Amino acid sequence: QVQLAESGGGVVQDGGSLRLSCAASGLSFRLYAMGWFRQAPGKEREFVARISRLSGDITYADSVKGRFTISRDNAKNTGYLQMNSLKPEDTAVYYCVAASGVRSMNPTSWDYWGQGTQVTVSI
Numbered sequence: 001q002v003q004l005a006e007s008g009g010g011v012v013q014d015g016g017s018l019r020l021s022c023a024a025s026g027l028s029f030r031l032y033a034m035g036w037f038r039q040a041p042g043k044e045r046e047f048v049a050r051i052s053r054l055s056g057d058i059t060y061a062d063s064v065k066g067r068f069t070i071s072r073d074n075a076k077n078t079g080y081l082q083m084n085s086l087k088p089e090d091t092a093v094y095y096c097v098a099a100s101g102v103r104s105m106n107p108t109s110w111d112y113w114g115q116g117t118q119v120t121v122s123i
Helices: none
Strands: 003-007 010-013 018-025 033-039 046-051 058-060 068-073 078-083 092-099 117-122
Touching: 003 092, 018 033, 018 092, 018 117, 033 068, 033 078, 046 068, 046 078, 058 068
Parallel strands: 010 117
Antiparallel strands: 003 018, 018 078, 033 046, 033 092, 046 058, 068 078, 092 117
8 A cells, every 4th residue: 555644843933933744655756756745725726846857957946946955865765855944834734645657737637646735934
């Protein structure tokens, strides 16, 4: 059974930092591209970042570029999202995703999804 499990969410003040983790099981993680989406209340699910199998290709949404860093450790079957300089606008449920190849910013194009972890940035 393929499973992606996010962790590391929480409540932080404006300008704070969090690191999200995505632990993968049931698949050979090194063979999959992975990424992150987020969804705020009343809004559509939004692309955040993606990373290729060997980390050679990385893409960020303009809204997080320069503040967030996506990475992965294939030996640990784990992906990460380091979030710095957090803003209230970053408040959302964050989802880890994976696919056999790099996918588009359309959330429906990704094969596997985690349950999500809540990130709340206070004003």
